[in-house]
Amino acid sequence: MSALPPYASPLQRTWFYTFRILCGLIFFFLIFPIMVIVPLSFNAQDFFTFTPEMLAFDPAGYSLKHYDDFFTNPDWQQALRNSVMIAPAATILATVLGTLAAIGLSQSHVPYKSAIMAVLISPMIVPLIISAAGMYFFYSRIGLQGTYWGVVLAHAALGTPFVIITVTATLVGFDRSLVRAAANLGADPVTTFFKVQMPLIIPGVVSGALFAFITSFDEVVVVLFLGSASQQTLPWQMFTGLREQISPTILAVASLMVAISIVLLTVLELLRRRSERLRGLSPG
Secondary structure, X not given: OOOOOOOOOHHHHHHHHHHHHHHHHHHHHHXXXXXXXXXXXXXXXXXXXXXXXXXXXXXXXXXXXXHHHHHHOHHHHHHHHHHHHHHHHHHHXXXXXXXXXXXXXXXXXXXXXXXXXXXXXXXXXXXXXXXXXXXXXXXXXXXXXXXXXXXXXXXXXXXXXXXXXXXXXXXXXXXXXXXXXXXXXOOOHHHHHHHHHHHHHHHHHHHHHHHHHHHHHHOOHHHHHHOOHHHOOHHHHHHHHHHHOOOOHXXXXXXXXXXXXXXXXXXXXXXXXXXXXXOOOOOO
């Protein structure tokens, strides 16, 4: 972010600081409700509110028992195993399909690219409840409803648009002459892809994969429609806990998921900067 130049007018200075104050207020409005759950997850009591001991910063008011319950409760551990089994498989499938689609749509000779792109990213636009209902009726007819691969395919369909967008953005600055040079030197298309294209677009591919992973790991609506009792994921278990029994362990799980999201978003930002450096859009 550029600093305020010394020759700026009073109006420009006013807008400079007003804009930053507005951005800070918006950031606080978006982040504060999420960050409140972190201290609440250390509550020594089975409450969803701050106790007098917590407000007084009394060590007796804080405890790790909710985290201990998460790591020892068989229901939560089964939900964690399901999420770990479903999200990576859906991420791999979405990354492969999304990368191939982005590379194909980046070719100049492909007709109706805009229409095809609109169809491929439609899962991001269509309300999730409509997508889940449509998948339920379709999968029930072909026998995938209530199966592991049914949930994986559904999550891959939701994550693929993120991969397509990030890889397409990376391909904008890709030098096509490198591909032609590799072909002139005798490299086949597969070798050209892995030796020339992939090293340059890998930041976009990994960024899309992380978005797809977050989408699958945090998704609950599609799992409720398509999953069975044996496919209860962490979000499903949290939803069940809020609906049937108010368990403070939900706060501990939510805090862990927020921490994972922060780590993944940090990786995304580092990859974005690396991609810009590789394409010459920012200084090294």
